[in-house]
Amino acid sequence: MTHHRHDGLNRRAFLAGSAAGASLIALHPFSARAGAGQVHLRLMETTDLHVHVYPYDYYSDRPVDTVGLARTAAHVAELRAEAANAMLVDNGDFLQGNPMGDFIAYERGVRAGEVHPIIRAMNAVGFDAATLGNHEFNYGLDFLMSSIAGAEFPVVSANIARELGVSPTADGTLLPPYVIVERALVDGAGVAHPIRVGFIGFVPPQIVTWDRKHLEGRVTTRDIVACARAWVPQMKEAGADLIVALNHSGIGEPGHVEGQENASVPLSELDGIDVIMTGHQHLAFPGRAFEGIPGVDTKRGTIRGKPAVMGGFWGSHLGVVDLMLGREAGEWRILAHQSALRPIARRNADRSVTPLVQSRRPVLDAVARDHADTLAYIRRAVGRTRAPLYSYFALVADDPSVQIVSNAQLWYVRELLKGTAHEGLPLLSAAAPFKAGGRSGPDYYTDVPAGDIAIKHVADLYLYPNTVRAVLVTGAQLRGWLERAAGMFNRITSGGRDQVLLNPDFPSYNFDVIDGVEYQIDLGQPARYGPRGRLVNPDAARIVDLTWAGRPVTDEMKFVVATNSYRAGGGGDFPGAMGDTIILEAPDTNRDVIVRYIAERGEIDPTADGNWRLAPMPGTTVLFDTGPKAVRYLDDMRALSIEPAGDGPDGFARFRIAL
Structure with missing residues (x-):
């Protein structure tokens, strides 16, 4: 379950477009202040993309400035330039949600050797890991597995099992429950240090009800918190220095309830989990939407003191967690952290929308044919x-x-x-x-x-x-x-x-x-x-x-x-x-x-x-x-x-x- 990062042609093409402007972008304070044995690691999150690559509303058949991974990717390029070390993850619900998703699922299909357009776009941006959301199952299990086969990044999910064992770690899981990504992080003195970042994925256990037709008799689910409690110690034993929960589950009740749909608060209480990536609710965190929930700091972007983000939906925001890490006696610990959001557009007082970034051409090009075919499909x-x-x-x-x-x-x-x-x-x-x-x-x-x-x-x-x-x-x-x-x-x-x-x-x-x-x-x-x-x-x-x-x-x-x-x-x-x-x-x-x-x-x-x-x-x-x-x-x-x-x-x- 260890993944060694390799940069493909799509990723190099994506980064080439941002190299010229990188020197004009100031380093994040964590990168600027890091000393010997200290590194700045930036974790970036997209969530609930729902097949939105182009800044386009297929329902109204017109361009819009408020959606699209191609726009979010501009923030990714900028933020990579600001930080000495950066990683990008997706928190699920990428496969269904607009007519392009329907067109691929019902008209074209994904044959062996082909790559689903949303996966092709994500490959172009260069993700380090992803997890599944509940809508990944809307077109059936076989379509899901065919679609993610083309991913150039690991896709993990710990609480979906084809066969239940006596405990979560004995389950025959649908996908690898976690991945440990080995990276070399450059400290403030220019010295590279190895780190093993573990990503573990979770989905609302209700998927077996919501998509009963596709899943009954084929997979079952476990409670998110109980599953994490079993797997996180194993990740530590496998050498994970830092553990990030890719939790396609929202910020809900502060106490744990068996089978909880929105379980990010009790999940954050588990020892060993360092960062919580949330989603599913189509909201923004840090943000006012979660005020009043015990243990949730809506301004600092923490849950039970741990850094967390929820990056909106349809590419509307990029969630960012900045970590200052220190290495002592061969172990890493978090010295400081910040959580923030980067929106792709701003809504003005007169109800107009101002785009804050422009689409990345390599991402648009990755799905240009699919976009054109989708337009023909929707106009019948x-x-x-x-x-x-x-x-x-x-x-x-x-x-x-x-x-x-x-x-x-x-x-x-x-x-x-x-x-x-x-x-x-x-x-x-x-x-x-x-x-x-x-x-x-x-x-x-x-x-x-x-x-x-x-x-x-x-x-x-x-x-x-x-x-x-x-x-x-x-x-x-x-x-x-x-x-x-x-x-x-x-x-x-x-x-x-x-x-x-x-x-x-x-x-x-x-x-x-x-x-x-x-x-x-x-x-x-x-x-x-x-x-x-x-x-x-x-x-x-x-x-x-x-x-x-x-x-x-x-x-x-x-x-x-x-x-x-x-x-x-x-x-x-x-x-x-x-x-x-x-x-x-x-x-x-x-x-x-x-x-x-x-x-x-x-x-x-x-x-x-x-x-x-x-x-x-x-x-x-x-x-x-x-x-x-x-x-x-x-x-x-x-x-x-x-x-x-x-x-x-x-x-x-x-x-x-x-x-």
């Missing part, structure tokens, strides 16, 4: 829409972009249920708005104009390569499902003015709207479930006037709900969708079903049917932040009493809703 027309499809108001009113997904799922599942024991049951459909701003920013919304619908538009409506599922639920479970989704909203005081409506910790992809029933959401009641699905108020009842075919829904009624593989398998922890209620596992992706639904009709009219609404609260107003382009569709919001209310934070537009 499959039908027409009479009305625009947009998600600016999807969290406050029934929405056309969600409606078309529900309509397609109902159409597809209804046919598959014919002739089965479930054919005569009421058929419902659950769908959520995937692009609805939030942490992804004020431009992250679906906005498809009336006219031709291309594959890029369908991919914009439905971001993930989930497959269709149907579940059988009771009326009680149906109500619980809707209560779980209603955690999207803060509790609102009747008669209050300008209260903040949305809970920022609740992701929009968990705001399921269920078509086929009618209901209202009473915001005066507390949420029954917290943002992560934990039951916090068992007796709370936000869902009111829930009816099917004009009749009140009772607990014992039976319904079939069309949904997706992620939700049906337990993703999001929704009542009635925990993997044990599935009655239909369809072979087609939800996205393909939408394409076929549109193509069969030729033209669609995606008007929302208004089956849900926020319950009236006279004399009460709330504030709702959405993308600034929402104002173009304000006249469509006839079911809401809504008006502009100025600028929101971070480039969002603010609206006032009278309940």
Whole structure:
């Protein structure tokens, strides 16, 4: 598991472009101050790239300045020049996440001897190690293994096993659990010293639920902290001088919980782990997003005193940990450390974006053909829409972009249920708005104009390569499902003015709207479930006037709900969708079903049917932040009493809703 670094042609080409300007870049203070026996080691992290190489939004089919490994690579070149010694790692979720990923997975494939474009780009930048994220498994295990076969850097993951042993170190792991990279670090006196840097990888153990179709019977997972506790001593015995956790897991609960999804805080408490690379949450650390978590210093960028970073998503930031290391009696120890982020763009007060770096040409060239092929792929027309499809108001009113997904799922599942024991049951459909701003920013919304619908538009409506599922639920479970989704909203005081409506910790992809029933959401009641699905108020009842075919829904009624593989398998922890209620596992992706639904009709009219609404609260107003382009569709919001209310934070537009 020891890796000796070699520089290939791609890496030399990448570095050649930065050599001319290197002399103009000042050394980091650690490099400048290092004396004999002291070295400055810079660790750089990308995370959650999701196949974003070009600074391009394939959904809107236009260049953007806020994404792309080609841009992040400019920081890599600069930071390598600033430090005497530097290493670069990726923290997972690189293989899926935009239409280029879909095009390679579904159209072109990765044959023996070929290299996946994201891997080709990463090879060009020159990574020292990487780990897997949860989305690496979305296209199946065989595709994953074929894709990473072309990596010129080791890919490690400790808590995924093909065969479980009596302990983690006895497992037959899918990949090497760790790698020890041998480097020679130059100290302040110009003397080279050997160091062995160990990188160990972790993924949320929930992957076996989220991608059950691909993984069941093939791999299993272990708890992150328990796995680390077993492997880290072995890494020390193998000679690791420094251990870096590549933890595709966020910064969550401070205490350890078995099977924890976001386990970076308890992981940092383990002896032997020196640095934590985090990800998965699509947030930035150091940063305000994690204020209030015990043991987390959001300004210094430490967790339990240890340096850590989370480098945003889609290449938006490069995470940087600078270490001043001292060598005494043949052993290395950390004398000082700093954590920081290097963003690739800045959002201005007027909502415009200023790029802070330019793309590296060798990285663009590495995937130029794939980029061109992806553009041709996304521009194929499959039908027409009479009305625009947009998600600016999807969290406050029934929405056309969600409606078309529900309509397609109902159409597809209804046919598959014919002739089965479930054919005569009421058929419902659950769908959520995937692009609805939030942490992804004020431009992250679906906005498809009336006219031709291309594959890029369908991919914009439905971001993930989930497959269709149907579940059988009771009326009680149906109500619980809707209560779980209603955690999207803060509790609102009747008669209050300008209260903040949305809970920022609740992701929009968990705001399921269920078509086929009618209901209202009473915001005066507390949420029954917290943002992560934990039951916090068992007796709370936000869902009111829930009816099917004009009749009140009772607990014992039976319904079939069309949904997706992620939700049906337990993703999001929704009542009635925990993997044990599935009655239909369809072979087609939800996205393909939408394409076929549109193509069969030729033209669609995606008007929302208004089956849900926020319950009236006279004399009460709330504030709702959405993308600034929402104002173009304000006249469509006839079911809401809504008006502009100025600028929101971070480039969002603010609206006032009278309940």
